[in-house]
Amino acid sequence: MTGVPASAAGGQGRPRPHAAAPAGATAVTARQAGLWNIANVLTMIRLLLVPGFVLLILQDGGYDPLWRALAWAAFAVAMITDLFDGYLARRYDLVTDFGKIADPIADKAIMGAALICLSALGDLPWWVTGVILLRELGITLLRFWVIRHGVIPASRGGKLKTLAQGTAVGLYVLVLTGPLATLRFWMMAVAVALTVLTGLDYVRQAVLLRRAGLARERRGAAGAPTGGAER
Structure with a gap:
C-alpha cells in the first residue's frame, strides 16, 4: 500500500471510481423516457376520458x-391534454414508442366519439361526421403509403383544422340556442372546409414525396455498380 490517493495516481493503475458517472447520466435519461412520464400520463388520461365522455x-x-x-x-x-x-414529449425528450x-x-x-354521439343524437348531420372521420382515416393510410419515402410534416393548416374542429364540436356538445347556435353552425362549416382543404393538401404532399422518393431510388x-465489375 503506497499511501498515495487514487486521485493522485497520475492515471496509472485501475480506472478511478468516478469514471462511471456518465453511466449514471444515461440512467437518468432512460428514466425520463420511461413509460410513466408526464406526456404519456396525459395521453392515458385522454384515452380514459373517451368512455367517460360518451x-x-x-x-x-x-x-x-x-x-x-x-x-x-x-x-x-x-x-x-x-x-x-406532444409539446412536453418533444421539449423534455419524453418520446416513447407507447406515446x-x-x-x-x-x-x-375522442373526436370520433364526439362526432358519432352528436350525429346519433340528431344534433349533427351524419355527412359531416363522415367527411371528418374519412379524412382522418385517409390521411393516416396516406402516411403509411409514403412512410418509406419520408414523413409528411404537420402543416399550419392542419393545426388550424384541429383547432376549428375542437371548437366547433365543443360548441355542439353544449345545449345552445339563438345566436350561439348560429355561431356553432358557421364554426362547423369552417371546420369542414379546413378538413377538406388540408386533406387535399396532404394528398398533394404525399404524391410529391413519393415521386421524389422513387426518383432517388431510380438514381x-x-x-x-454491376455485379460483373472487376475488383
Whole structure:
C-alpha cells in the first residue's frame, strides 16, 4: 500500500471510481423516457376520458343541459391534454414508442366519439361526421403509403383544422340556442372546409414525396455498380 490517493495516481493503475458517472447520466435519461412520464400520463388520461365522455353525453337520453355541460368539460380537458402532451414529449425528450402509438389513437378516439354521439343524437348531420372521420382515416393510410419515402410534416393548416374542429364540436356538445347556435353552425362549416382543404393538401404532399422518393431510388439503382465489375 503506497499511501498515495487514487486521485493522485497520475492515471496509472485501475480506472478511478468516478469514471462511471456518465453511466449514471444515461440512467437518468432512460428514466425520463420511461413509460410513466408526464406526456404519456396525459395521453392515458385522454384515452380514459373517451368512455367517460360518451357516458356523460348520453345520460338521460342525451339532451339534459347539465350532463351535456359535464360532457363538454370532459371533451375540453381531452383537447387541452392534446395540446400539451406532444409539446412536453418533444421539449423534455419524453418520446416513447407507447406515446407514438397512443397519442394519435387518443386524438381520433375522442373526436370520433364526439362526432358519432352528436350525429346519433340528431344534433349533427351524419355527412359531416363522415367527411371528418374519412379524412382522418385517409390521411393516416396516406402516411403509411409514403412512410418509406419520408414523413409528411404537420402543416399550419392542419393545426388550424384541429383547432376549428375542437371548437366547433365543443360548441355542439353544449345545449345552445339563438345566436350561439348560429355561431356553432358557421364554426362547423369552417371546420369542414379546413378538413377538406388540408386533406387535399396532404394528398398533394404525399404524391410529391413519393415521386421524389422513387426518383432517388431510380438514381441510386442507376449509379450502383454491376455485379460483373472487376475488383
